[in-house]
Amino acid sequence: MHNQTETGTVATSQTVSMRTLIALIIGSTVGAGIFSLPQNIGSVAGPGAMLIGWIIAGIGMLSVAFVFHVLARRKPNLDSGVYAYARVGLGDFVGFSSAWGYWLGSVIAQVGYATLFFSTLGHYVPIFSGDHPIVLAIAVSLLTWLVFAVVARGVTQAAFLTTLTTVVKILPLLCFIILVTFLGFSWDKFTLDFWATNGDIGSVFDQxxxxMVYTVWVFIGVEGASVYSRxxxxxxxxxxxxxxxxxxxxxxxxxxxSLSYGVLTQAELAALPDNSxxxxxxxxxxxxxxxxxxxxLCLSVLGAYVSWQMLCAEPLAMMAMDGLIPRKIGAINSRGAAWMAQLISxxxxxxxxxxxxxxxxTYVSMVQLATNLYLVPYLFSAIYLVLLATRGKGLTHPHAGTRFDDSxxxxxxxxxxxxxxxxVVAMVYSIWLFYAADPQYVLFGAMALLPGLIPYVWTRLYRKEQVFNTFEWGVVIVLVIAAGAGAIGLINGTLSL
Incomplete structure (x- = not known):
């Protein structure tokens, strides 16, 4: 059932089950990254550093997952978590920046997913290979609009497709684990040059x-249930x-x-193609x-593509409903789909x-840029939980409204x-990830966030509201400086995508 709201949008009934939410998380997390993981990690680390990295990533991303777990229980009235938590915690503009960054990260990830889908298909159907970039671009475009047509038909249909593809794509992963465990894994090969001291990939710390960026990329989507909590x-x-x-x-x-290092050495893994x-x-x-x-891989990427097409429109729709951007963007059709936000995306x-x-x-460049944009709401959500635990509420700001009651x-x-x-653990981990990332992609992320000022400021002026408070002016200044540095680097050729 759908009810008309005072804002002119349509409130949808709450119909997504926990099983579908789990499928949405696995479907959006297990995408392209897991299939490229052996080469990605093998190119920068040996088995020992790999295990240390997973311990750090496991603790760090578990803390991030628990941040959303705790906030969902402490603040059951807040919808679209990665946006709402940042907004209540640190103010309207920070909440907007988090949602804008999450949305852009999802958009960029979509391009990466579709590109890898067709490049893998191109191994068997040569017309889709990298030797035909125009054909590849057209195919990616057609897939994008096809998925839009599916998602625009409503949450139930898209959620069903997500659940189905999640179940199907897990099967090859389980086959890989079973076959390699019993037929191919060699402990002697796994422990050979355990710390990769014979290569040129640096110290264990450098490895x-x-x-880090690859471990974050393959975990992106763990917050999927929170994003779709509405x-x-x-x-x-x-x-x-x-x-x-x-x-x-x-x-x-x-x-x-881990199993991959028991089949091929670090150097052999590093030399593999994307679908390693x-x-x-x-x-x-x-x-x-x-x-x-x-x-x-093809089924996995297709499933992840549908999942992220569902997820990426939610921040836009929620911001529109709350008046941070024009309300028409949050329009919802009779089937419960945020069709305008989906169309813009x-x-x-x-x-x-x-x-x-x-x-x-390259696909790796898309991964780097999208990952940095995703880290913004992760960091701000962790800061909000720290504020709740220490002072009982987020920062005071004038425009949150009743839907963002911080009680x-x-x-x-x-x-x-x-x-x-x-x-604290999630906050420190998020900051560490920004440090571990390639600095140029942090600057490119700032450049991607900057255009969001246009709809945000326009909406504020149209509603005759204060545009920025003192704290938010500080955030804007940092954003403009970082974006300016990225633009200068692109112009003079010192930085490149």
Whole structure:
């Protein structure tokens, strides 16, 4: 059932079950990254550093997952978590920047997913290979608009497709784990040059730092249930789905990356193509193994593409409903789909397809840029939990409105201390990730955030509201300086995508 709201949008009934939320997390997290993981990590780290990296990433991303788990329970009235938490915690503009960054990260990820989908297909159907970039760009565009047509039909249809593709694409991953474990894994090869001291990939610290961006990329989507909490049947479902989804994904990632070092050496893994998991299984069972994983990759990327097409419109729709951008963008059709936000997202995806293909931007570059944009709401959500645990509320700001009431249940002192620890660990981990990232992509991320000032400032002026408070002016100044540095680097050629 759908109800008309006073803002002119339509409130949808809460119809997404916990099973679908878990599928949404796994479907959006297990995308292209897991299939490229052996080569990605093998190019920068040996087995020992890999294990250390996963310990750090596991603790760090678990703390991030628990941030959303805790906030979903403490603030059940807040919808679209990655946006709402940042807004209540640090003010309207920070909330807007988080949602804008999350949206752009999702848009860029869509281009990367579709590109990898067709490039893998191109191994078997040459017309889709990188030798035909125009054909590839057209194919990516057609897929984008096809998925838009599916998603625009409503949440139920898209959620069903997400659940179906999630189940199907997990099967090749399980086959990889079982076959490599019993047929191909060699402990002697795994422990050979355990710390990669014979290569030129740097110290153990450098290796651990090098794999951080890839461990974050393959975990992106763990907050998926929180993003879509507006459609959930209960907030308890959101928090449980987040934890169950995280543990499932972590087990898959650690198993696949560890087993690969028992089949091929670090140098051999580093030399593999993007779909490196297929090459690892091929080394164990022959060409049919590569074909199996390639089919799994295509299904996985397709499922992730649908999941992210669902997710990326939510921040736009929620900001529109709350008056941070024009309200018409939040329009919802009779089937419960935020069709205007979906249409805008699809158009922007199309624009990025043109820009990236003209610039011959690599899949890895898209990963780096999208990851940095995702880190913004992760960091701000962790800061909000720290504020809740220390002062009981977020920063005071004038425009939050009744939907962003910062009240909540009374939290026992002992439980509040646990929440503080979770928030601090997630905050430190997020800051460490910005440090570990390639600095140029931090600057490019600032450049991507800057255009968001146009609709935000226009809406503020139209509503005759204060544009920025003192704290927000400081954030804007930092953003403009970083974006300016990135633009200068692109102009003089010192930076490039």
């Amino acid at each position: 651990v730092r090098g794999i 459609q959930a049947r209960s907030r308890n479902d959101v928090s449980r789905a987040t934890v169950i989804g995280f543990i499932t994904v972590l087990l898959l990632l650690v198993s696949i990356s 998991m297929a090459s690892v299984l091929e080394a164990v069972v022959g060409p049919w193994g590569a074909a199996l994983i390639s089919a799994g 699809t158009i922007v995806i199309q624009l990025f397809i043109v820009v990236f293909f003209l610039n011959e931007t 909540g249940p009374e939290i026992p002192t002992a439980e509040n201390r646990k929440h503080l620890i979770i928030g």
